[in-house]
Every structure is written in C-alpha cells, then in structure tokens.
Amino acid sequence: MAKYLIGLLLLTGSVLAQEQQSDDLWAEMDNWEEQEVSPFSWAGFAEVALGRRLQRDDVIGRNTTLQDARVQLKSDYLLSSSKVSFRGDLYYDGVKNQLESQIRELYWQGNLGFLGTMGRHFDLKAGQQVLTWGTGDYLFLNDLFSKDYQSFFAGRDDDYLKAPSLSVKLSGYSTLVNFDVVITPEFEPDNGINGEYFSYFSPSTGTLIADEFSVLDSNLPDEPEYAIRLYGTLAGTELALYGYKGYSKLPQGADVQGNPRYSELTVSGFSAVRPIGAGIGKLEYAFYDGEDTFGNDPFTANDQSRLLIGYEQELIANLTGSLQWYTEFNHDYAALVANSLWPQYEDEERRHVLTTELRYLALQQTLTLQLFNFYSPSDNDGYLRLRGTYSPTDRWQISGGVNGFYGDETYTFYSQFKDGSNVYLAFRYFFEE
Amino acid sequence: MAIQGVGFAILSVFTFLSASGVAQEVDVDGLILASEKAAYYAGDDSRSDARMIIVDGQGRKQMRQFTILRKDVEDNGDQKMMVFFSRPADVRDTVFRVEKHVELDQDDDRWLYLPALDLVKRISAGDKRTSFVGSHFFYEDVSGRAVSEDTFSLQKETETRYILKAEAKDTHSVEFAYYVVEIDKQNNLPVLINFYDKNHTNYRRVEAVSVDTIEGYPTVTRSKVTDLTSGGYTLMEFRNMTYNLGLNEGVFSERSLRTPPVQWLK
Numbered sequence: 001m002a003k004y005l006i007g008l009l010l011l012t013g014s015v016l017a018q019e020q021q022s023d024d025l026w027a028e029m030d031n032w033e034e035q036e037v038s039p040f041s042w043a044g045f046a047e048v049a050l051g052r053r054l055q056r057d058d059v060i061g062r063n064t065t066l067q068d069a070r071v072q073l074k075s076d077y078l079l080s081s082s083k084v085s086f087r088g089d090l091y092y093d094g095v096k097n098q099l100e101s102q103i104r105e106l107y108w109q110g111n112l113g114f115l116g117t118m119g120r121h122f123d124l125k126a127g128q129q130v131l132t133w134g135t136g137d138y139l140f141l142n143d144l145f146s147k148d149y150q151s152f153f154a155g156r157d158d159d160y161l162k163a164p165s166l167s168v169k170l171s172g173y174s175t176l177v178n179f180d181v182v183i184t185p186e187f188e189p190d191n192g193i194n195g196e197y198f199s200y201f202s203p204s205t206g207t208l209i210a211d212e213f214s215v216l217d218s219n220l221p222d223e224p225e226y227a228i229r230l231y232g233t234l235a236g237t238e239l240a241l242y243g244y245k246g247y248s249k250l251p252q253g254a255d256v257q258g259n260p261r262y263s264e265l266t267v268s269g270f271s272a273v274r275p276i277g278a279g280i281g282k283l284e285y286a287f288y289d290g291e292d293t294f295g296n297d298p299f300t301a302n303d304q305s306r307l308l309i310g311y312e313q314e315l316i317a318n319l320t321g322s323l324q325w326y327t328e329f330n331h332d333y334a335a336l337v338a339n340s341l342w343p344q345y346e347d348e349e350r351r352h353v354l355t356t357e358l359r360y361l362a363l364q365q366t367l368t369l370q371l372f373n374f375y376s377p378s379d380n381d382g383y384l385r386l387r388g389t390y391s392p393t394d395r396w397q398i399s400g401g402v403n404g405f406y407g408d409e410t411y412t413f414y415s416q417f418k419d420g421s422n423v424y425l426a427f428r429y430f431f432e433e
Numbered sequence: 434m435a436i437q438g439v440g441f442a443i444l445s446v447f448t449f450l451s452a453s454g455v456a457q458e459v460d461v462d463g464l465i466l467a468s469e470k471a472a473y474y475a476g477d478d479s480r481s482d483a484r485m486i487i488v489d490g491q492g493r494k495q496m497r498q499f500t501i502l503r504k505d506v507e508d509n510g511d512q513k514m515m516v517f518f519s520r521p522a523d524v525r526d527t528v529f530r531v532e533k534h535v536e537l538d539q540d541d542d543r544w545l546y547l548p549a550l551d552l553v554k555r556i557s558a559g560d561k562r563t564s565f566v567g568s569h570f571f572y573e574d575v576s577g578r579a580v581s582e583d584t585f586s587l588q589k590e591t592e593t594r595y596i597l598k599a600e601a602k603d604t605h606s607v608e609f610a611y612y613v614v615e616i617d618k619q620n621n622l623p624v625l626i627n628f629y630d631k632n633h634t635n636y637r638r639v640e641a642v643s644v645d646t647i648e649g650y651p652t653v654t655r656s657k658v659t660d661l662t663s664g665g666y667t668l669m670e671f672r673n674m675t676y677n678l679g680l681n682e683g684v685f686s687e688r689s690l691r692t693p694p695v696q697w698l699k
Contacts (some may be wrong), residue, residue, distance in 0.1 A: 022657065022668060025486050025494075026642075029670050039699075043522030074522070081696050087549075104549075109692060123692040132551040159549040173688055231687075238555070275540060279557040314559035364489060364665070365567035394495050394521040432522040 042075035043432035051155050051424030054404070058419075059199040059210040065422040066154040066197075067094025074105075082110020095154075095197055103128050104164045125169040130162045131182060133229055133242070134284060135271045137357060138372065139326050141286035141306045142242035142269040144227060144249060145182075148191040153198060153417065155387075155401055155424035163191055177232040184225040189215075189262060190249040198420035201411045203342040204258070208410060208419065215251045219261035223247075237274040243267070248290065254299040263291045263300045279313025295332025296339045303331040318362065324355040345411045352378045366392045374414060381407025381415035400425040461587050464595060464616065465580045470508055471621040473577035475650040476676030478504040480697055484670050487568045490663035496520060497566055500698050504680050510535055513685035514576060517698055524566075528690045535579040537602070546690035553690050562608055569658040569667040574639060582606075593618055609637075620644065620651035636661050642668075648676050 051066030070091035077084045087105035092098075107127030112119035134143035138152075138161070151160035165188035171180045193200045195210035202209045225246030232239060244267040251260035269286030285307050292300040305328070312322035330336060333349040340346050353376045360369040368389045375382035387401035402423050407415025480502050487495040498520035504513045516529040526548035533541050540558030547554065561573040583599040590596070595616045601607045610633075615625040622644060628637040642655035652674060659666040684694050 021488070021492075022666070025488070025668055026655065026670070029484060029486065029668070041519075041525075043525060045522070074525070076526075078695055078699060083693075083695055110695070111692070123688065125692070130549065130551045133553075162550050171688070171692065173683060173686075178688070273555055275542070275558065278540070280555050313557050317560040317563050320557065320559070361563075364487075364569075365564050366489075392489070392495075393493055394523075397523070430522050432520070 039078040040075065041433060042073065043430070044071065044073040045428050045430045046071050047426055047428040049156065049424060049426035051422045053419070054402075054421045054423060055419060057199055057208075057210075059208050060195075060419075062095070064095055065420065066156065066424050068092070068156070068426075069094070072104075079110070081113065082108060084108050102164070105129055121173050123171045123173075125171075126167075128164050128166050129169070130164050131167060131169065131227075132162055133180070133240070135273055135282040136284060136308050136310065136326070137312075137322060137324060137355065138374075139308055139324060139353070139355065141284045141308055142229075142240075142244070142267060142271065144225070144244045144246065144265075144267060146188045146190055146249065149193055150191050150197050153193065153403055153420060153422075155403055155422065155426075157399070157426075163188070177230055179231070180227075180229045182225075182227040184227075184246075187221045187223055187225055187247050187262070189220070189247070189251070192250045193417065198417055201345075201416035203345040203411065206342075206345075206411075208416065213260060215260050215262070219251070219255055219259055221247050221262055237272050240271045242269045242271070242286070248301060252301045253291075256299070265290050269306075276311065277313070279311055282308070282310045282312075284308045292332075295330075295335035298339045298341050302333070302336050305329040305331065312357075318360060318365075320357075320359045322355075322357040322359075324353075326353040326355070327351065347413075348378045350378060351413070352376060363390075363392070366390060376407075376412070376414065379407065379409075379412035379415065381405070381409070381412045383414040383417075395430055397428045397430070398426070399428070459587050459590065459595065461585050461597065464587075464621075465585050465597070466509055467621045468614075468616045468623055469577070469580045471651060472623055472653070473512070474505050474508045475652065476648070478502070478678055478680045479674060479676045480678060480680070481674040482672045484672070485566075485568050485570070485667055487667045488665060490660075490665045495567060497524070497568065502680055502684060502694075502697055504682075504685055509580075512576070513682075515685055515689055516575075517693055518566075526693070528693065529566075530685070530687075530690055531576055532685075533576050535581060537579075537581060541576065544687070544690060551691070553687055560606075562606075568669075569637075569660050569665060570639075570669065574658065588613065594624070617644075622651055622653060624653075647674050650676055 047068065047070045049066050049068040051064065053063045053065055068091050070089055072087065072089045074087040085105050085107055089102045089104060091100050093100050105128055107125055107129045109125040110123065112122040112124055131145040132143060134140055146163035146165050148160055148163040165184050166186070167182050167184040169180055169182045172178060195212045199208045199210040226244065228243045230241045246265060247262040248265045251262050253261045253263035255261050266289045267286050269284065271282065271284035273280060273282045288304040288306065290301050290303055292302050295302040308324060308326045310322060310324035312320060315321045328351045330347060330349050337343045337346060353374055356373045358371045362369065370387045372385040373382060384404040385401065387399065389397060389399040391397035404421045405414050405417040407418065409415055480500065482500050485497040497518065499516050499518045502515045506512060512533040514531045514533065518524045518527045528546040530544040531541055543556040543558065545554045545556055562571045565572045565575050583601050585597045585599045588596045588598050595618060597614050597616065598611055599614060600611045609628040610631040612626055612628045614623045617624045622641060624641040626639040627635045629635050638659045638661060640657050641653040642657050644651055645654045646652065654671050656669050657666060684697065
C-alpha cells in the first residue's frame, strides 16, 4: 500500500513538474513575435565528415574517400513579393587537400506582376540555383540539370547530389497547363567520377585508372543549355512533357586525339504520376538524341531511349518502400558494336536497373534509416546505399552509412567502382540567428 | 483555423460508465458536424503562423515554426492546405502541400518540397496517424480527422460540455480502441480528447489550452498533445490568424511549393 502511495505521489509530482515546464514553455513562446520583424534571416551549419574505403584501391592508393570540414551559410532577404536567397559552402576537402567554396544558391525569385496584369501569371528565378524535375528517385531521365556523383558516392548528404548552375528559370501558369523554361547561358557539366576520389574503368587500357583527367577547354562547350517542361494535371494524373537542348552532361565522347569531350545532345520525353492503390505510381520516358545518328561513330554515344516505371507505398506506419525499373535502350546497336574500338566492354543493347528502397522513421522521426539498392540484371552489378541519420534536437545531427558497389566484371557501370566501396560518418551542428 | 490542433476524442472510463446523465434529445450527428466545422472549417480560408515546441520523454526540446494557409472546398468537406516551414534552419523553406479528401475511399493527396534539392516529391498517402514533423501531433490532428471516419455516441452532458465517445469504423486504420471527446457547448470546439487502447488505458491526450475569438470565430490558439506513455508532449501556438482572405486556387498548387507566395507568409 505504501508503495502505491509513493508511486502516486511521484506520479503527481511528475505531472505537476510537467505542468510547470509547460507553463514556462508557453511563456518562452511569448518572445516569438518580436523575433519575426526583420525581413533578413540567416542560418547555417558546421559539419565534419569522414569516409574510408572498405578495401584497398591499388590505383588510387589513398584510403580516405571523404574528409570534409565544412561551413554552410544560408540567408534570405524578403522583399514585398519576392526574395533574394543565398546558400554557400566553404569547406576543406581533405581528399583533395584543398580549400573549396561553392555558391549553391544566389538568386532573386519572385512574381512578374510588377510588369502588368499579365505578369502575374509568371514567376522568375534568376541566378545561381539548384534545379530538379522528373519522377525518378536517384535516377534521372529528363532532368539534365547538373549533378555531383562524386559527392553522392562518397556519402555526402543527398543535397549534394545536385550541383548548382547559373541559370534563369521562367515559369508560367494557366488553368490548363503550366510551363518552366530554364536557360543556362553557359553549359554546366556534371561532376562525374574522374579519378579524384574514385578510380574508374578505362576501356582503352582495359584496367581501372585514376588519372585525374580534366576536359580540354576546346572540348568544353561554353554555349547555353535550354530545358523546358510543360505540365498539368488531368483526371488526377500529373502529366509532364520535357525538352532539353545542350550537351552530354558527362564527357562520354572523345575527339580524334582521344581526349574526352561533351557532345551535343537533345532530349525529349514525358512523365506521368498518379496514386495507384495505396501508393504512388510513376512512368517516365526520355529519348536521348545525340550527334551519332547512325550509331557508327565510336567516339560518340549512340542515341538512347530511357524508360522508368516506379511505385512507392507506405508498407506499415513509418516504413515506406519503393521499387523502380529503369531501362536504357541503345539504338543502332549493331553499328555500335561493329564500329566500337572495344566491343567487349560496350554496354548491352538494353541495360536494366532495378531499384529497391526502404525508408524507416523511428524514435519520433529523430532517426531515419534508408536502404537503397540499385541492381542491374543485365550488367550483373549493383550499388547498395545504407544510411542512418539521427537528430534528437534542433542543434545537431549525426549520420553515417555505407556505399557498397558490387558486380562480376570490372568494366560495368557500378562494378567498376567496387574499390570505392566505403563507410562514412558525419556530424553536423546547426546554428541560426 | 485549419490546424487547430484539437481533434475529437474521449472520456475517462468513469464517465464512460456513468452514461445515465445523458440527455436523449441531443442530436449527436448535428453536434459533431458543428464541432468539426468550428474546429477545422472556420471561414472559407485562413492563414496562421504556428509554432510548436516538442519535448521528448527525456525533456529534450525541439522547435518547429511554420505558416499555414488553408482553403475549404466546402464546409465539412474537402480542403486544401499549405504548410511553409521557417524553423529550424534545416527545414527552412520546406513546404508541405495537402489536398484533404473526406470520402472514406479516397486518400489525401500530399506533396513535399525540399528546397536544397529543388525537389517536389509526391508522397504516398500513408498512415495519417503518424507524427507530424516529429511532433506528438499526428498528420490527422493537423488536417482534421473526418468525422465520417468514426461512430459517435453521447456519453454525458455537463453544464458546459458534451462528452462523446467515438469508435473508428475501420479499426485497422487507427491505433486507438476509442476516444472520448469533450465539446464546449458555447463554441462547439472540441477542447479535450483522450485516446484509449483496448485495455481502456488512456495513452494520449489532445487539449485546447487557450481559445480566443478571432474575427468572430472561436479559435484554439494554444493546444497541447501529451504522449501519456512516454511523458513527451508538444505545445502548439497559433499567431497572426486571419480568416476569409480570399486566397486563390493558385496558392494551393505546385507553384507555391517552388515559389512561396511571399505576401501571405509575412
């Protein structure tokens, strides 16, 4: 009996303590309004991240795959109906042993209503910005905006998979259809795997190499890229048409001396997304129309059709699963093989990739666990990503994970990075005004 | 105010047992519709700033601050909602878009905008009784649980409140066995909801802490959710609320995910 009484007393005590704490917190909230006056706001984080190879890479020698000491600052200035945004990173990259900076965002964004009544139907975003569209998870068909695969493979935050570009985006809206037109005045290539962090397969030597190649200025276009999207919703299905005119985002082509180059590329495609059953279904298609119309130029990639079908659904509370089937079809395949300098290393006519994702939110969403696997049945290789992020307060976050590449051959897409398989850990501390 | 925190709920086991005080003439269906309307459909549209303080069982605090825009398609019916996050720093400019559908066989449509990637992601409907952005509020507490999902019965009437018990029509879709909701007779707002499991244990509580009349609409301005198992709780406070702004359809679209309608967010 005494035990129960003490239990009851303790319980009452803790309830009272909680009431007291609630009252204090309500009082704390009263300061809120005063903090909100300024149109200027800033915030940021400091981060250290370390990654190690899970095996030796004899070509690179170095075991470190990630060694960042980074500060990111973000600030916004709100105008009457528009805003100016900045997001910039300054970091020491221990893998390259260099101090690096990157302006990820510095743009003005707003409505064009000040130009007249018509202007209200248009928004403009101009400046350094990150751009994304399309329906795939980690697979891109009609999204030709810049990416940074080196960061992705090394285990940097997902944000860094997208690289910024200096672009102007004009968006128009009507009841039937909306559009975006993006002009990037100077071609902005992807940051691909170039031997800095990870070695890659060279068909000319038939081995893995880590030459930190750079593309000659003469092979790097300084011409604009154009991207357009028309989209709308019809009977609950989100439909979009896409177009791109520019250059291959990776230097897959070669000039007559064999130096890597970016070749001209036009892409057109469409996508559809809608709820199916308890989940979301998606379909996306893109036609990659390059310089090598007949497929007989060994120095330039053939035309390709790319197709993606995906489905995502919450399996049980807080656990979401998704599946994607992605395929690339190389047009004029016979000509490609007949003219290839190394037919034994060429892609299959059809390359397939199946992706599986499981995402789990636990501990009141302070812990996120993600498994994402790319598996190619045609190449018999794949890439497994495991990642956990824990952030029990607004102040800090710890994340860690594994990037594991696997496969039979050294020359296939994922398998060539086997020696780059790595494990990483990062700690991020947030600060704000 | 769309997100008036307080949903619908429960009775203590004691009141549940003493159903004798029930006045038979109360129109329960009318009452819950009036209550739903008062809690989630005040005006034709609204805006509000909101701040949440999340306190976990160990006393660790987190904060979320956001602006909510809401527009009704019809009273007690479908609604459109946008939630623009401003704090903490790592979720700033994240936007959540919901098209709420009250038909039982139609899931809500949901989208999320992640600014650092410029990514608009359609989210599968999912379990609405999971945490809203890490708080003790559920998505459903924020968007409003359609009263058509539950069967209500009047348990008791006091001088100031109607006390109703609610059971889900689809018991598999919810974690509770039943809930008991207390509705304030004066303003029809649900002011206390207690959730019970099948052992009649009260494990969760949603309560209206302050109610103010704003532009003629009684509005919950402070609410609290308590996880009675862990001791964790979340406080939510609404500020700068306005009703009937004449928000147009375009505000509730992909356009506002990518280009926030700055004039409504200040």
